[in-house]
Amino acid sequence: MAHILAIHSFRGGTGKSNLTANLAAAFALKGKRVAVIDTDLASPGIHVLFGFTPAAGQFTLNDHLQADASIEQCAHDVTPRSVQQAHGQIWLVPAAMDGDRIARLLREGYEVEKLNDALFTLSEKLKLDLVLIDTHPGINEETLLSTAIADCLLMVMRPDSQDYLGTAVAIEVAQRLDVPAIRMVVNKLPELFDPQQVRERVASSYGVPIGALLPLSDDLLTLASGGLAVLMHPDHPWSEQVRGLASHLLETVL
Template sequence: MGKVISIHSFRGGTGKSNLTANLSATLAARGYRVGVFDTDVASPGIHVLFGINDVPASASLNAYFWGNCSIQDAAVDVMPALEGAGVPVSASGALYLVPASIETGEIARILHDGYDVGLLNDGILGLMDHYDLDFVFVDTHPGVNEETLLSIAISEVTIIILRPDQQDLQGTAVTIELARQLECKNLQLIVNKAHRNADHAVMKASVEQKLGAPVIEVIALSDDMVQFGSGGVYCMRFPDHDYSQAVGRVADCLVAAGTASQLSDRRVS
């Protein structure tokens, strides 16, 4: 059985979707089988990073929620988007994305009606079973709405991304407290968009001390990333960049923390 990992942030703009895309791609390139659920249904966007410009309403996470398609039908194989980007991709790796609909009507409907997190849970389990996935990432909607909190509750690991500023820190502190109330035990933090001149070790220690949760990486704000925009999965294009190296270390942590021995068989050395 694979691991379900929620990638969450209290506020938007933390780089959550970018990190989810890069992290999942890094693991897939290493030979792991990975699924990604875009549950940021109010403002979907991760599909663009995988080179998908159009999400058909009939094959999306929304369609699955309304019972219009199976979860397998909603999942898109995005592995080809990684191949040819410059980084060697392991043949045993797999990457499936379940995108959210980008149609305005669909977004309005799901915002109004909400969705059944039980169905999401079933979808995750179904896809994991169908494709024999090692990791499933849930790219959540920022904030503390019901669906998001429940998504966190059903995940084995929750990674909360924050920027090193007052608002993010305050909001993240509240989110962590709520997650603990929901009995989520494996909470980890990533500080993103830190100043490049800041002492990252000091920042890590300070955030850990104030929030009482481990910081697995402090990632510097990168002008190169900003310039790259949504042009693709950055780590696949620039594997030697500091950002890609940082994402690689996060991937190492996830592999090491969980069922590493079980997963290692898949890796192509």
């Protein structure tokens, strides 16, 4: 059965989706079969990083949760060529992007249990090694489910006072749900910050291991979600850290 990695943040703007997409590529570069599920149904966007936009007739997660599409029909192969050469594969289950569909989902809701069953059905049908869940920021029914079923929760935050407070709440919830492994990722770390001080503050604030400290990068800002940094800028420190995080997770918790 595939391992479930939930990537979550308490607040928006942490770079959670960017990290999720790049981690998926880093895992796939190691030959893993990976699915990325965009459960940020209210504000989807991770598909952009894979250069994918659902065309007319192509199903999204909404079509499974609110209609009759099978979850396999909602999974699209987005494997970049360089990842194919490494014998890895990436499927994306995108969320619907048009306003009417998002509004309908918010208005009518969906059975959150259907999401649970979908992840495990997809895992079996595609013989996945890993399922990465890109969650909606904050806490709601879907993020609680994603947290509860995860083998590992990656909490992404910026070195920002509001993030420190909110992240504490999310970690308390995860611990109440007995998540087997939690790792902190501090993203967008400004160059003038002392990484050791940040490391110590995070460790003392949460008592949770740090997975990675990822630098704030002009290069990534320039990339502007136009691709995957681990593939387009593989020698960049941010990309090296993400690949290191993928290796760490595979060696320790996945």
